[in-house]
Amino acid sequence: MKDIKQKLIKLFKQGYSTPQIARIAKKIKEPSTTIHYNIKKLEKDGAIKAYNAVFDYDKIGIGYCTFVLIRLSPDEYGNPERLSKELSKHDEIESIDIITGDWEMILKVRTKDKDEYFNFMKNVISRKGVTKITTLTSLKQVKTEFVNL
Amino acid sequence: MKDIKQKLIKLFKQGYSTPQIARIAKKIKEPSTTIHYNIKKLEKDGAIKAYNAVFDYDKIGIGYCTFVLIRLSPDEYGNPERLSKELSKHDEIESIDIITGDWEMILKVRTKDKDEYFNFMKNVISRKGVTKITTLTSLKQVKTEFVNL
DNA sequence: TAAATAATTGAATATTATTCAACTTTATGT
DNA sequence: ACATAAAGTTGAATAATATTCAATTATTTA
Structure with missing residues (x-):
């Protein structure tokens, strides 16, 4: 094998x-x-970036899905792109958006389980410049990447 | 043409x-x-659901991207799947997740601009059973569907 | 440890993408 | 309004690729 x-x-x-x-x-x-x-x-024209597969993420062992809201410290606030570029390298992250409002950034993260997510949060997301993190955990994924599950 | x-x-x-x-x-x-x-x-085995394209959404005319947090009324609270199934039919919605915490559901929505989003919110999302809506607007998309932009 | 099942592989075939050149439609400048 | 350029459409020929099949090897199961 x-x-x-x-x-x-x-x-x-x-x-x-x-x-x-x-x-x-x-x-x-x-x-x-x-x-x-x-x-x-x-x-x-660059309208299509890639052709890729949409998975049943439970079946490929990354069924634990979270949305992570991130607030930056005043000194990092003016340059959210630095951190987002850094984070974008990680395979666990499906999407990164810089947003308006009470939070500066939202991530969609896929890991095996809560333990793996906890490690990811401690090692990757938590760093100086990040003031506050709120995690919204997905209980059920109804639709992903425009595909109904 | x-x-x-x-x-x-x-x-x-x-x-x-x-x-x-x-x-x-x-x-x-x-x-x-x-x-x-x-x-x-x-x-x-059902591990792969589909093969599809990843777009530069600005270039295909749906560059306005939002995350919508939804809180349900006590009577709908116990059955979030009914509403999510209903919503999943709409092409504007990239993803739907039922989540833990202060909110019951999070959507990722793509429209042309804020006006189209406002109409979508009024006509599709707002309905009885939905108590509160918070919209997080994406200022910059750094990564989508595992693809760096 | 034998038998059954799953996985790997090369050769042959079927299907599909790509190139090309001719043609048609649409856009541009004067 | 007209000539000219650029963009888009298409069928036929070719190149590339997926798929099937049968044989072989590896792994699992009783």
Whole structure:
């Protein structure tokens, strides 16, 4: 056994998929060359960033999902991009947004369980510049990445 | 002009992509038939729900992104799934999670601009059973769907 | 430890993406 | 309004890729 599964999951999170031109052509009843041309244009214009897989996250062992609200200290407040760039390297983080209001940043984080999340919070999120953290834990994921579960 | 672009975007949100077996095979140095077998297994097991595109949402005209926190009334509190199922039909909603804590539900919503979001909030989210709504507006999206922007 | 099941793989085939050149439509400048 | 350029559409030919199949190896189960 070569444990190809985990390697596939890692690749499919980043991309490694591609449009099904023939199927789309049939669906919207246009020649496949026309579909091809239009897709390449979207890619060239940067409108499409990647093609990737949407998972049943329970089944790939990262079923513990949280939203993390972060408040920054006054000195970090003016430069939230520094921290967000830093955080973006971590595979556990599905999304990072800099937001308005009482909080400066919201993360969507996926880990195996609460213990793994706790470690992640202590080691990655908590750092100087971060004043307060609130975690909203998902009890049930109804829809993700525009896909109903 | 046939405005194929919008049709493609709609299809790519749902799926209509497929793994690049040959590229993966080269990348992890295994025969393509082995990769094929392992991918089909993931699909059969339900671990992979779909293959879809990740967009630069500004460039496809839905650059206004919000997180919506929803509190339910005592009578709806015990059955958050009813409302979430109802909401999941709407294309503007990227994700729906039922959560712990002060709020019962969190949505990630993508619209063209604040006006379109305001209409969406009034017509779709606000309804009996929803006691309170707080909107966190994204000022900058650093990472989405595991992809750095 | 034998039998059954799951996983790996190369060769053959089927399907699909891509290229190209011709043509049509739309946009641009004077 | 008209000529010209640029963008978009398309069928035919080719290149690349996925899929099937049967044989082999590894792993699990009784």
